[in-house]
Amino acid sequence: CYYQRCGAAVLEQHAGHWHHEACHMGINSDANARALINGQQQPESTRRDVSGGWHDAGDYRKYVAFTPGVLWHMLHAVEWNPQAFPDNTNLPESGNNIPDLLDEVKWELDWLLRMQNADG
Numbered sequence: 472c473y474y475q476r477c478g479a480a481v482l483e484q485h486a487g488h489w490h491h492e493a494c495h496m497g498i499n500s501d502a503n504a505r506a507l508i509n510g511q512q513q514p515e516s517t518r519r520d521v522s523g524g525w526h527d528a529g530d531y532r533k534y535v536a537f538t539p540g541v542l543w544h545m546l547h548a549v550e551w552n553p554q555a556f557p558d559n560t561n562l563p564e565s566g567n568n569i570p571d572l573l574d575e576v577k578w579e580l581d582w583l584l585r586m587q588n589a590d591g
Contacts (some may be wrong), residue, residue, distance in 0.1 A: 472575040473562050477533060477582075478502065478522035485561050494531065495522065524582030535586055538579060545576050 474481060474489045478501055483490035495501040499512075501522040506513035524533045549556050549572055556570040564574040 472525050472579070475525040475527075476578060477524050477526050477531070482563065485563060519585070521582070521585050523585065524579055533582070535583065538583060542576055542579060545572055549573060 474486055478493060478495055480493045481489065481491050499505055502520050503518055504521045505515070506517035524538075526532065527534050527537065549570055553570065556572040558568060558570055559565050560571040562571045562574055565571055567574070
């Protein structure tokens with residue numbers, strides 16, 4: 472999942488050939504997004520930070536709907552077989568005494584929390 476991270480540089484030292492600069496950082500992009508409803512940009516008051524998460528496949532889009540299933544599988548894999556998920560897979564967070572797979576889960580969960588509307 473590290474290769475699919477959005478909103479942060481994916482570093483060559485961790486991703487090799489698949490490294491890339493931080494994306495979706497421009498005006499009205501993820502870090503400063505405004506709601507768009509039925510093709511109409513909403514008022515300034517709708518601005519919020521929805522940065523982070525993973526790109527879906529290779530299209531640089533992100534979808535809330537598919538994420539819970541992926542996270543469920545990742546979390547249960549660690550629960551059912553924790554020794555299979557080390558803390559040394561060459562992620563930026565490696566060495567923090569948390570399995571790297573859980574670091575990736577956190578990356579996506581942080582994005583999901585930013586995507587949630589204030590009213591739930």
